[in-house]
Amino acid sequence: MVDLHVHSTHSDGTLTPQQLIDLASSCGLSCIALTDHDTVSGLKCARLSAQLSDVDFIPGLEISVERPRAHILGYGIDPDNTALQRALERVAESRRERNLRMVRRLQELGYSISLEEAIAQAGGEILGRPHIAKVLVRKGYFTTISSVFESLIGSGRSAYVERERLTAREGIGLIRSAGGVAVLAHPGLLSPDLNEVAARIETLRDEGLQGIEAIYTEHSEELSDRLIDLACEKGLIWTGGTDFHGDNKDGIRLGIGKGNLAIPDGIADRLKSLIELNRHS
């Protein structure tokens, strides 16, 4: 079995790339892909760790885009690609600005939190909302990370602040020109209406999307089956992953999600073939 959607301490996960490879090995997974938000900084370390283990590794990342709004996974990208690095630096800058504004908003709402505390909580390069949530949990304001999202920092809540995002065209274009395969993450979270999801996939395919994540922690078995059919219909590959974040996302385990996921080895093999094919075309 494999897991093609995993976060490390380089974004908002709680395990280092090395710890993820070790965990994958002890869980009996044959391959994992590291897909940190907006950064490729964990990939070299993960590759080295994988080389010393029995776990195969696919480099990746996850980019939040707009027009249409979606999360795009990029697999097989070259981490040294200059255009990609420049764009990620731009994204990081807008994230820094957003984080500062969110912390200020929380202070105005009466919470004792500083940007320094959030940065210390993040440890790595990307400071994300889960880190802010964790500080508030640690200070006893809330008992779970998800309750902080529900009350304060989820989209549209009182302390939520938007940040600039790449457009879907830019995000997918960057992934493709860095030699990667662009895959739509968790399509089921886009809309409860499958026709709407299909329309969104169609738009993204026109921008260069090559796959969709059909198997996912929050997808029902029925939804996964329908997304697999949809992928086949539209000439896309399908992938699967848990979105494991360690302790930063409650109740999700590497490889199995909430306990019932099983993503066959063949899915990673097919993805690797497509990465190779892109490289030679």
Ligand code: AMP
């Ligand atoms: P950011 O990229 O800083 O806007 O943070 C987005 C990240 O927050 C997502 O990738 C998830 O890891 C996490 N997240 C979003 N919504 C929730 C939620 N309701 N509960 C827990 N984590 C969440």
Ligand code: FE
């Ligand atoms: Fe995340």
Ligand code: FE
């Ligand atoms: Fe995502």
Ligand code: ZN
């Ligand atoms: Zn993710």
